[in-house]
Amino acid sequence: MKNIGSFIAVFLYSGLIFIPLFLALNRLIMVTGFYPSIWFNSLENNYISQDILQFTLFQAIFSTIVTLMIGIPIAWMLGRYRWPLESLIRTVLTLPFVIPSIIAAMGILTIIGPHGINIRADEDTWWWTLIIAHAWFNMALVIRFCEPILTTLDPSLEEQLRLLPNGQTRISRFRYLWAPLLVPSITAAACMTFVFSFTSFALVRWITVGNESLESMMATISSSAGIEGYMEFTSEMVLGASIIQFLILLISLWITSIIQRNRKSKIPQVNTKFVKTKNSMGWLIIVPALIFALLPIISVFLGSFRIREPVENEIIFRWSFDAWVVAWRGSNSFPPLTDALINSIGYAIITLCVSLPIGFSLASTISKLEENHKFLSQVLDVFTMLPFALSAAMVGLGVLLGIIKLDIGFLHNFWPLPALAHIMLTVPFVVRIFLPAIRSLDPMYDENAKVLGLKPWKRFFSVKLPLLKSSLIISTIFTLAMSLGEFGASFVVARNSDWVTLPLLIDSWRSKPMKDPFTGPASNVVATVLMLITIILFLFAERYRTNKEGGMF
DSSP: OTTHHHHHHHHHHHHHHHHHHHHHHHHHHHHHOSOHHHHHHHHHHSTTTTTHHHHHHHHHHHHHHHHHHHHHHHHHHHHHBOOTTHHHHHHHHHGGGGSOHHHHHHHHHHHHSSSSOGGGGOHHHHHHHHHHHHHHHHHHHHHHHHHHHHHHBOTHHHHHHHTSGGGSSHHHHIIIIIHHHHHHHHHHHHHHHHHHHHTOOHHHHHHOSSOOOHHHHHHHHGGGTTOTTSSHHHHHHHHHHHHHHHHHHHHHHHHHHHHHHHSOOOOOBOOHHHHOBOOGGGHHHHHHHHHHHHHHHHHHHHHTTEEEEEOSSOEEEEEOSHHHHHHHHOOSSSOOHHHHHHHHHHHHHHHHHHHHHHHHHHHHHHHHHHHHOHHHHHHHHHHHTGGGGSOHHHHHHHHHHHHHHHTOGGGGGOTTHHHHHHHHHHHHHHHHHHHHHHHTOOHHHHHHHHHTTOOHHHHIIIIIHHHTHHHHHHHHHHHHHHHHHOOHHHHHHHTTSSOOOHHHHHHHHHHSOTTSTTHHHHHHHHHHHHHHHHHHHHHHHHTTOOSSSOSOO
8 A cells, every 4th residue: 555655656757758748759750750860851951950959069068168167166165165144145156047047038138238139240249148148047056066065075185185295286186186076066067057058948049149959949840840731841850859859968867867876975074164264365256256146137127127218319228117017017919917927826836736746756766666676766766857858848849749639629728738848847856856855864763653653644744744844845946936937848838828927928028029118128027026936935945955965956
């Protein structure tokens, strides 16, 4: 009986992942035929997708390099030195990663020009703007992976190395101590940064000019894919792009998994008060880093009050609340902000109610299997990470085309449908948050509860759940935040429906011709509302997050 819950969780998760993707793949193959060579060749033979793979790879590689260049010095300063308001500094520097990418895009555009127009005049400008935007979004990954090791490493190791011939200089100490310790974490952070840059959609969509990534291309042509007898080349392109993207992401995640599994955990650790010292020169890195982290966020807020007006062949700007009134009221083209807010909150609640119990059950099952069935636990562990190798656009396509294949009438107008894509994307994060906490539980607590005669459900609610309180709260908040800010999958599933969400409303306002003075400010209004909700959730989660383990959370 006690294994029934685990079986149900695995069964439900398998259905959530495989059924939409299988039906979508079946639909696309039915339209195009099973000709893999044609799928892959279509990417180079069609003008829409020529050189798209090269662009996606190059921008992801450059973004990863620049992110490491920015993130490593920040992680070092946070990990090895003591700062006033240290918790606040760490929160600000890691905040960009939880800010939805569509908000990052709006912030970057507002900084670059009055309405982001300037970057479209020069290819070098928008190329480096995209790279810096990815670095802003992902630098928190480097901090999360590297800082915990730096914060808790016993300083006596370096002192002992100084007494040896190979530890006389900083270079030698870096070579023989810091590099071996940090390279695994840096490599893992680099792989995850590459994954997020490779699958970037909102930033590519709004910053680049005439170039698309595999992700943005699939999202753009999704409306015509899978339709028999109509623009069948788009189905070929989607198949080729999705398979290539899946393989590249799977390899990156596999490398990350190996690095994390083989990472040495038996490193002498001490309390942070014995590790950290003062460094007045470190402000030369911390202060610019804080400005870099806050600037796009502040620009979104201020941009919501800045209205452009043409006066006698000249453009002037005024400050007012007019854009807030317009966004809340809506227009003939766009619904009120409240409609999008209600939809987003509704999808987030549905996502939470499904993702949290499934993710927790999967994490518990993996932990149980590790005791006697290590191979099965590894298989299930990898299986739960599968959606990480599926981009948001691929998940959205799976839901959209899978429903078309089912041909069930009421599902085409089923309001909760976008939440299915959100669930597919959030369950793996719930598993990743719960699994380390469940592994670290002392079995003595459960054994003592058994001796006292507590029934299984009583042990769960009275013993196990209180011990997992922090992980429960963090996974709840991350699930809500991810669902609220999800853009790629929602863009594919819901953009042509009445199920508008906050990210979709931001995109719609920004897509309006720039001659409307409220195009930029109204999009910033919606972005500000979403941003404030996300920040509040993140600040609450930070109260319960520990800094003992490196990782995204």
